[in-house]
Amino acid sequence: MYGNDIPEQPGTAGLLDEVAAAERDLAGRDHDASADPTAYFDAVIAADGKIEPRDEMPEAYRKGLIRQIAQHAHSEIIGMQPEGNWISRAPSLKRKAILLAKVQDEAGHGLYLYAAAETLGIDRAELYRLLLAGKQKYSSIFNYPTLTWADVGAVGWLVDGAAIVNQVPLCRCSYGPYARAMIRICKEESFHQRQGYEILYTLATGTPEQKAMAQDAVDRWWYPSLAMFGPPDTDSTHSAQSMAWKIKRFSNDDLRQKFVDMTVQQAGVLGLVLPDPGLSWNEERGHWDYTQPDYDELFTVIKGDGPCNRERMAHRQAAWDDGAWVREAAMAYAEKKKVTT
């Protein structure tokens, strides 16, 4: 619990159990190698085994994984910006230390994922280049601004919360290095969500102005968080093949529903209102009915016209350019030592 006194949240503990179970299941399934590599791949997938880096795999499997893992890695790296925005203005030293640790974790997540992508035969430098050239995407959510301190809370609770719901099933993904990276990431994510929830709880039980600030942040982050699960199943282009190859395990809409069901109760404990008048318990379905996010807005943001797209990319480009002399100096020093020893 990291010494924080906050109310229990249902749901998260269960998700952590799923991560532990996925970790136990990593090993323990091996297969009779067959002379035909395609048959071997199919047999491993059918038996819920793991494909490892140098195994034969369909080119579309490899390409699709590179696309997905790279997009995921870029999201972790770009995702440092909205929260990094508040490190120097955190309201206390404790909050500052926590936020620093969280943002550092996100850098780590990006690096685990770049490493997983590299096992598929692509260079990290090439992935950086594709991101900066606008040829690969990152999650649309990070193109929204963090206007107040309460946004740091809302991002931790809702954005990291949605990310966890999305990512826990990926711990069972059929590609070994990706599954292992996701297990590591998910274990670290629950601290992110809890610190955000605690920030909001503190504000929501503070002065009326603080509570209003918390409510305002939730109002702005709710629908973009729902949109993180991607377009509705009827419009999702990559899903079917991805499910067949056991990269993806649940549909966008199923995961979105799961997130809504978990979050409604948590909002109640905070005493904050989710900005959806259509939210109501559906006895028959056993789920909450809710209003879909604006998918036109989602596509506008993905295409590059969200509130912060240009700022995020310009910042990433500047960080890359400004770091060039450090990379060059470190490599020159390494070369020099090689020559002299």
Added chain:
Amino acid sequence: MTAVPLWEVFVRPRRGLSHQHVGSLHAPDATMALRNARDLYTRREEGVSIWVVPAASITASSPEERDAFFDPAADKIYRHPTFYEVPEGAEHI
């Protein structure tokens, strides 16, 4: 610019356990690789010792040959104690 080398990282989680592969990273030299490995793979006290190995120095068996390569062990079940029948009454064996 020359490509920044890739390193494989091995961490000993606790005294008494052996080092285990945890992942990889890029670094210009061994000193930087160790520091990066500490920051990347042991942020929550996951280890008491780290090895970093240049990925290029690792020689691996080939997945295509997995059959032929590991075959010699497959038919030698007499290497396992369970192969042997122990007569009734024999103790501590």
